[in-house]
Each structure stands twice: as structure tokens, then as C-alpha cells.
Amino acid sequence: MMQVLIQYHDLLLQGFFTTLKLLGSIMLIGIPFGILLGVIGGRYNPEIGKVIKVGRFITKVIPVLVLLFWLHYPLQGLLGIVVDPFWTTIIALGIINMIATANVVASELELLPKSYREAGITLGMSKNQVVKYIELPLLIRRTLPQLLLNQASMLEYTLFASLISVPELFRTAQTINAMIYKPVEIYSLLVLFFLIILAPLHLFISWFQKKYIAKYA
Amino acid sequence: MLKITNATKKYTDTTDIRGIDDVSFSVSRGEIVCVLGQSGSGKSTLLRVLAELETLDTGTVVIDKNNLASYVSQDYTLWPHLTILENLILAPKLKSKDQEKIIIEEAKNLLSRFGLQDYANNYPAELSGGQRQRVALLRAVMIKPKILLLDEITSALDPELTKSVLDLIRALAKDGYAMIIVTHHMSFAMSVADRIIFLKNGSVLQDEKMISFFTAQSNPEIQSFILDIAKRDESIEVFKGLEQFQAYHLGLMKRLPENSTIYVAGAVGNAWYEPMGEFYKHYEDLRIKKHITWKMVTYNQGETDRRLAKEFPELNQFRSMPRNIQNPANYNVFGDTVITQIFENEPTIIQIKNQSIADAYMRFFEELWNAGK
Numbered sequence: 001m002m003q004v005l006i007q008y009h010d011l012l013l014q015g016f017f018t019t020l021k022l023l024g025s026i027m028l029i030g031i032p033f034g035i036l037l038g039v040i041g042g043r044y045n046p047e048i049g050k051v052i053k054v055g056r057f058i059t060k061v062i063p064v065l066v067l068l069f070w071l072h073y074p075l076q077g078l079l080g081i082v083v084d085p086f087w088t089t090i091i092a093l094g095i096i097n098m099i100a101t102a103n104v105v106a107s108e109l110e111l112l113p114k115s116y117r118e119a120g121i122t123l124g125m126s127k128n129q130v131v132k133y134i135e136l137p138l139l140i141r142r143t144l145p146q147l148l149l150n151q152a153s154m155l156e157y158t159l160f161a162s163l164i165s166v167p168e169l170f171r172t173a174q175t176i177n178a179m180i181y182k183p184v185e186i187y188s189l190l191v192l193f194f195l196i197i198l199a200p201l202h203l204f205i206s207w208f209q210k211k212y213i214a215k216y217a
Numbered sequence: 218m219l220k221i222t223n224a225t226k227k228y229t230d231t232t233d234i235r236g237i238d239d240v241s242f243s244v245s246r247g248e249i250v251c252v253l254g255q256s257g258s259g260k261s262t263l264l265r266v267l268a269e270l271e272t273l274d275t276g277t278v279v280i281d282k283n284n285l286a287s288y289v290s291q292d293y294t295l296w297p298h299l300t301i302l303e304n305l306i307l308a309p310k311l312k313s314k315d316q317e318k319i320i321i322e323e324a325k326n327l328l329s330r331f332g333l334q335d336y337a338n339n340y341p342a343e344l345s346g347g348q349r350q351r352v353a354l355l356r357a358v359m360i361k362p363k364i365l366l367l368d369e370i371t372s373a374l375d376p377e378l379t380k381s382v383l384d385l386i387r388a389l390a391k392d393g394y395a396m397i398i399v400t401h402h403m404s405f406a407m408s409v410a411d412r413i414i415f416l417k418n419g420s421v422l423q424d425e426k427m428i429s430f431f432t433a434q435s436n437p438e439i440q441s442f443i444l445d446i447a448k449r450d451e452s453i454e455v456f457k458g459l460e461q462f463q464a465y466h467l468g469l470m471k472r473l474p475e476n477s478t479i480y481v482a483g484a485v486g487n488a489w490y491e492p493m494g495e496f497y498k499h500y501e502d503l504r505i506k507k508h509i510t511w512k513m514v515t516y517n518q519g520e521t522d523r524r525l526a527k528e529f530p531e532l533n534q535f536r537s538m539p540r541n542i543q544n545p546a547n548y549n550v551f552g553d554t555v556i557t558q559i560f561e562n563e564p565t566i567i568q569i570k571n572q573s574i575a576d577a578y579m580r581f582f583e584e585l586w587n588a589g590k
Binding site (some may be wrong): 113115116118119120121122123124125129133134137138141212 | 269285286287288292294295296297307308311312356357
């Protein structure tokens with residue numbers, strides 16, 4: 001395994017960086033825009049809240065892989081355009097991430113008791129102070145675990161990009177395996193990679209939920 | 218201090234229209250007003266309007282300058298991510314950033330005064346419902362309001378926890394806060410309120426001094442409401458119907474110690490003797506034998522009263538109700554017990570066993586007695 005790692009570290013690193021770029025871009029689209037959409041839908045505009053719910057339903061029932069393929073082949077064929085599969089992946093997963101994030105934020109905002117805000121207002125706090133000292137800290141505690149879980153799912157979804165020829169980590173591993181045929185070593189390396197990245201994340205989420213969600217939010 | 222004039226606020230619920238309709242009243246400094254009424258009568262809307270959580274459709278709410286109103290609702294509104302101490306100091310600290318140390322000291326003192334000092338660094342989820350509501354009350358006090366608006370703050374608590382919260386309100390009442398309290402605890406309302414406002418369909422059906430409201434109630438609808446809430450109150454017992462009425466008074470005569478006194482405010486002619494019927498003779502014999510005194514302020518004396526005053530003057534001390542009395546009353550006090558009676562239709566006795574209520578009613582009796590002739 002170490003031998004493969006040393007011999008093909010350039011290729012593996014390229015694949016790793018492509019995965020990172022994919023994930024980073026998906027997060028960059030999904031998190032800020034998702035939060036914005038979630039706040040609008042959960043607090044200010046119930047119609048947008050409904051659109052988020054419908055969007056979340058659609059992205060839940062249509063498998064990510066099908067959606068990715070549909071965006072990559074038929075849609076581009078229909079529109080007569082060719083988009084780099086790297087960008088197709090970012091757009092598809094970015095939108096899924098955005099809708100998932102918006103749904104988490106909007107749902108938690110709806111669940112946040114109105115009385116917390118009212119208590120602040122009746123105690124003479126301004127609306128901004130209520131948001132800063134009460135609603136935002138509570139919302140972060142309530143949404144963070146689910147948002148992190150979503151990002152872990154996004155990392156897993158990036159593997160599907162390999163099927164539309166994006167040279168991310170999994171595709172790179174497949175390419176190396178095609179050259180030297182050492183599936184045990186190569187795929188064990190992948191297992192290790194995901195373990196190193198995802199195990200601490202899941203442990204952190206469990207710890208966070210125990211510490212904050214059950215007791216204090 | 219607080220004046221609400223022709224206030225109307227309506228909103229459509231899923232099935233009907235709720236809110237308040239043309240409500241007007243005022244509250245003076247240190248006055249405690251309890252708001253009663255059936256569910257959906259607009260009590261909570263009224264408090265939310267006063268707390269400026271709802272805007273009025275028409276009318277005005279005027280609160281004197283520098284007289285902050287602080288609102289506590291029936292939900293546990295403590296912020297769950299902050300400790301008890303942080304809950305108490307957040308709002309005042311944001312108002313006076315340079316006085317954080319003083320504010321923390323005040324909060325700690327307040328917690329100590331009400332036995333909650335050990336929970337200062339705990340989170341709300343680690344406290345019982347009663348403790349949380351007490352902290353919510355103290356948090357409302359921390360901004361130094363002149364008026365406390367309390368909306369059914371014990372409705373989600375069991376009787377033991379309710380008691381601890383009501384005790385805290387009584388203590389705050391002694392501190393001189395004006396309060397408008399929505400409650401369904403009759404004995405609590407009787408022990409703290411100066412005035413009762415009864416709402417029906419969002420309008421004020423009655424705005425009356427507390428003692429008159431409970432003891433000389435002439436509105437049959439409110440009488441029935443009082444009986445209803447009395448039945449749900451642990452320290453109150455209701456005796457309804459002729460048999461229970463007679464049995465209660467005979468039983469009372471048997472259990473009262475010799476040489477004790479029953480203080481009666483607001484007796485009216487023969488109203489009491491009639492439902493006692495043939496049992497009255499037995500009652501009178503027992504009372505004379507045990508040397509139990511009636512000390513009575515009456516609206517008017519019946520024939521039996523006059524006979525008793527003549528035959529046993531030392532056991533029957535009667536005075537007439539002062540003419541200038543504006544708030545009628547009709548109740549008896551003995552020891553730690555107050556009873557009020559309804560004579561219309563079915564004779565009914567509402568018995569409240571509560572020392573602080575008995576003391577308050579005794580004080581009012583003394584006023585009547587001293588002013589009477």
C-alpha cells in the first residue's frame with residue numbers, strides 16, 4: 001500500500017485536490033446560499049419555505065447519480081451545449097447542498113419557539129440583539145450537526161463524478177488500478193482516506209449533539 | 218401609571234374571531250389586577266397588547282415615562298443556551314454595558330433571596346418547571362420594571378411547583394410592583410389582587426374590587442365561573458345545595474372551639490336564616506352553648522338578628538355597614554378560613570382555607586367594623 005502511495009503520489013494528490021475543489025465549490029454554493037434561502041423561507045416568506053420543501057422532496061426521491069447523469073447527458077443534449085463534467089458536478093451537487101441546507105435552516109427556524117424572541121423584545125432588547133445573542137447561537141447549535149452531516153454526504157456524492165469522467169480521487173484510483181491492477185492496496189487506500197476524513201467528523205457530530213442539542217438547545 | 222383606552226385587537230383563529238374589543242381600564246402604582254375569564258375571552262391578547270407584542274387595531278395603551286412593563290408568559294421562555302445567571306443579566310447588561318459587575322451582583326442577590334443561588338451556573342434544562350418559571354420572573358424583574366405582566370405563568374405546573382411560583386409573586390407584590398396577572402387560581406387571585414377584571418368575548422364584563430368580586434357577585438355568569446374555578450383550586454371547597462349548606466354550618470358549629478368568633482361582613486336580613494330552615498334552631502342552641510360569638514357588619518338586620526342582639530348581646534355584636542361603602546362584600550372569617558355564600562337558586566358555600574387570604578379579609582372586616590355603626 002505504501003509502495004502504491006509513494007509511486008503514484010502525484011496522481012493521487014491530483015485526484016485528492018480535484019475532490020477537494022469539488023467539495024469546496026459545492027460547500028461554497030450550498031452553505032451561504034442555502035442559509036440565505038432558509039432564513040428567507042423560514043422567517044420572512046412562507047411561499048419560499050414551501051418551494052424549499054418541494055425542492056428537498058425532489059432531490060430526496062431522485063437519486064443523485066440519476067440527476068447527475070441527466071444534467072450531464074440529456075439536458076446538455078437538449079440545450080445543445082457542452083459543459084465540463086467538473087462544473088456539471090459542482091452545479092448539480094451545489095444545488096442539492098443548497099436545498100438541503102435551506103431545508104435544515106428553514107425547518108429549525110420554524111421550530112425555534114417564538115417565545116424566545118418575544119422574551120428578548122419584552123426585556124427591552126433590540127431585534128438585532130435578539131438575533132445576535134439568542135436566535136443565532138440557538139440556530140447554530142440546532143443546525144450544525146445536520147449541516148455537517150450534509151457536507152459528509154456531499155463528500156460521498158463526489159464519488160459519482162467519477163462516472164461522468166471527473167478525475168477526482170476515486171476515478172484516479174480506478175485509473176491507477178487499471179494500470180497496475182492492485183485493487184486491495186489501492187481501494188484500501190481509499191478506505192483509509194475516507195476513514196481519516198469522515199470518522200472524526202461523525203465523532204465530532206455525535207459529541208456536539210450530546211453536548212448541545214439534547215441539553216441546551 | 219398604565220392606561221388602556223378603547224383598545225381593540227382582533228385576529229381570526231382557525232374557527233372564530235378572537236382578541237379584545239373596546240377594552241378600557243387603568244392601573245395605578247403598586248396595584249395588582251387579576252384578569253379572569255373563560256378560555257378564549259381575550260386575556261392573553263390583552264397582556265400581549267400591553268407588552269407591545271401585538272399592535273392594536275384601534276385604541277391606545279399609555280404607560281407613564283420610565284415605567285417599564287415586563288412580560289412573562291406561560292411558556293418556559295428561558296433561553297436554553299445560557300446559564301441561569303446569563304439569562305438574568307443578558308438584557309440589563311446590553312442596556313448598561315459599563316455596569317456589568319453591578320448587574321451580576323444584583324442577579325446573584327436576587328437568586329439568593331429566592332433560594333436559587335445554587336443554580337446560577339446551571340442551564341434551564343437542568344431545573345424543574347417551577348424553578349424555571351421563578352427564574353423567568355426574576356429575569357423580568359432584573360430590568361427594573363414598574364409593571365409586571367404575567368400570563369398564566371403557572372398553567373403548565375403541578376400544584377407543588379405552582380405554589381413556589383405563586384409565593385414568589387406574593388413576595389414581589391410586597392415589593393410594590395404593579396401587576397396585571399392572568400390566572401385561573403382563585404385562591405391566588407384572592408390573596409394578591411386588589412382588583413379583578415373579568416373578560417367575556419374580548420370585552421370587560423366586570424371591573425371590580427377583589428373582595429366584592431368574589432364575595433358579593435351578582436352576575437350569574439360570573440358566579441358560575443367562580444364556582445368552576447373554585448372546584449379546580451386545591452385550597453377551595455364548594456358545598457352546593459340545601460343539604461350541604463345546612464350540614465356545613467352545623468358541622469362548623471360542632472368543630473369550632475368554644476369561645477371562638479365568626480366575623481361576618483355584609484350580612485343581609487334573613488338571607489342566611491332561610492336556607493338553614495329548621496336546622497337553624499339546632500345551630501343556635503349549639504352556638505349559645507359553646508359561647509361562639511357572631512361579630513357582624515350587616516347591610517340590614519332581620520328579625521332574628523334583632524332578637525339575638527337582645528337576648529345574647531355579648532354573643533351577637535352587630536354594626537351596620539357604613540353608608541359610604543362602595544364595594545359590597547359578603548363573607549365570613551374564622552381562623553384560617555374564609556367562606557363566601559351564594560343564596561340565589563341553590564344555596565352554595567365556597568370555603569377557602571388559606572391564612573394569608575383570611576388575614577386580608579380580616580383586615581377589610583376591621584375597616585368595615587370600625588367605620589360601621
